[in-house]
Amino acid sequence: DAGVIQSPRHEVTEMGQEVTLRCKPISGHDYLFWYRQTMMRGLELLIYFNNNVPIDDSGMPEDRFSAKMPNASFSTLKIQPSEPRDSAVYFCASRGTSGGLDTQYFGPGTRLTVL
């Protein structure tokens, strides 16, 4: 199993530009989570999906952030327009619940730098 796949691994952009982060969860997992990690705030949950449906987006910082999951194998997190304070590492994680397994498996992250 390839694990959770995220792309790009690094993104450098200028303030005001649109940024799209991508995630492919582990096949068969029905939960997908997006997290942001900064030195200031640690690891924060932004949004999570169950069976491709957004369940809790209360962690999304503002309307500039949006996330979609068009199918079970793909999700995007979009920031438009981006700001320097969005600079962070963004992690995607997936989780299955069959057989009692409910551990999250994290991807390698996307390091975003907004200049």
Added chain:
Amino acid sequence: GESVGLHLPTLSVQEGDNSIINCAYSNSASDYFIWYKQESGKGPQFIIDIRSNMDKRQGQRVTVLLNKTVKHLSLQIAATQPGDSAVYFCAERPLGYQKVTFGIGTKLQVIP
């Protein structure tokens, strides 16, 4: 840019010694607890978990202890190795919720 960040607690341990990393949680409704390890430049990696109906669980070289009375969780690593150097996070999840809350983490430094 950010000039002030979280001050991670740091634990320095001699190679071969046992390590104990502690975590206090706040939500008495939490019923599932997990320890994650995060190496530099990587995502958090699951180590071991425990449910609230247990007070101890053992894995390979790791043991998690749960004290619900004082809302305390600990991770014990036996015979610590240089490869154990990382930031360790405890995480909790309340009954009936899918949302996991992570602690700030503890940095473990293994001295060869």
